[in-house]
Amino acid sequence: MSQGPRSGLTAVSSALLAMSRHLEVRDVLKTIVASARELLDAEYAALGVPDDHGGFAQFVVDGVSEDQWKAIGPLPRQHGILASMLQKGETVRLGDVREDPRFGGWPAAHPDMSDFLGVPIRSDDETLGALFLANKNCPKLQGMCGFTEDDAELLAILAQHAAIALTNARLYERSRELTIAEERSRLAHELHDAVSQKLFSLRLTAQAATALVDRDPSRAKGELQQVAVLAAEAADELRAAVVELRPAALDEDGLVATLRTHIRVLHRAHSAEVTFESNGVRALPASQEEAMLRVAQEALHNALRHSGAEHVAVLLDKRGAGAALRVVDDGSGFDPRSVRSAGRHLGLVSMRDRASGVGGRLTVESEPGKGTTIEMEVPGG
Secondary structure (H helix, E strand, O other): OOOHHHHHHHHHHHHHHHHHOOOOHHHHHHHHHHHHHHHHOEEEEEEEEEOOOOOEEEEEEEOOOHHHHHHHOOOOOOOHHHHHHHHHOOOEEEOOHHHOOOOOOOOOOOOOOOOEEEEEEEEOOEEEEEEEEEEEOOOOOOOOOOOOHHHHHHHHHHHHHHHHHHHHHHHHHHHHHHHHHHHHHHHHHHHHHHHHHHHHHHHHHHHHHHHHOOOOHHHHHHHHHHHHHHHHHHHHHHHHHHHHOOOHHHHHHHHHHHHHHHHHHHHHHOOOEEEEEEEOOOOOOHHHHHHHHHHHHHHHHHHHHOOOOOEEEEEEEEEOOEEEEEEEEOOOOOOHHHHHHOOOOOOHHHHHHHHHHOOOEEEEEEOOOOOEEEEEEEOOO
16 A cells, blocks of 8 residues: 555545646546546546436446447436435445435446445536546455445545636636627627728729719729729728638637537527538648638538428548538428529528638539438638
């Protein structure tokens, strides 16, 4: 035992440093779970963040493969031991979780677990989540818990710091949202002032040219040249504003993480199932990432607001040095030719412009009753 406290403190220190490196809530949750499992040498670890409807808003696991996790099925509900931990804020240490009267079973694909250690993650009077471990990697006597009281104390310390890290991550995300909103408001005012002045001057100069065109063609020509200058300046102002309005999350997190977050929000906000999958895509030039994000947003808007789709899938795949984005829905579909002839573009013109503007291309496949697939490909750097 002489080496226990030293190695334990070193492990805790490493875990705390790992948690402090992340600011995104999801990353913090994953780091907490991985750190807890490694710290106490457990086979499985999980962390659940409760929602307001008897379930979990987020549930992160470590020690379970992605295929296993998919086979297990939907997120667990707040019942049994999990509910007790969340409601009472008590540490739970069991020799065999299956023999506890609160145990309600688990899905067929769920790994078998015996000894169990769980602690709540609390901030003041609020329970932020429940952190628990199962199957400590050590010899165990029949009915005895592999997790010791020292383990429980160590995990409680980790949970206290996890509460701080999780609270900080939430505050960071809220602060960033407010900062983005404030920045966009500021830019909107600046854009309005700058472009409005240019357009006002442009209108006056055009009126002057119109008045002079018959009696003084030479001066009218000069005024028209000034119109061209003012129009170019107004275009520059707009272009600069568009560059400044590039999403902050895209700058900081990259295209894959930004799309994943955006789609997670849409999935919660709409009745349709919205999924995202990415394979091997690395950083692209900034202009291409922004164009792909905007096209994805436009295509998702159409699918969720106009098509009546029940399922919308967004796929981002590596293609050569670049990437291909596909947004596929099972909605009502449409005839692209009739949409064009009717003068209704559903954003297709702007999407094509965004694609061609960064050297890419956009294709649209759709027909009534058979859904829609929009694909954008960019060349990369």
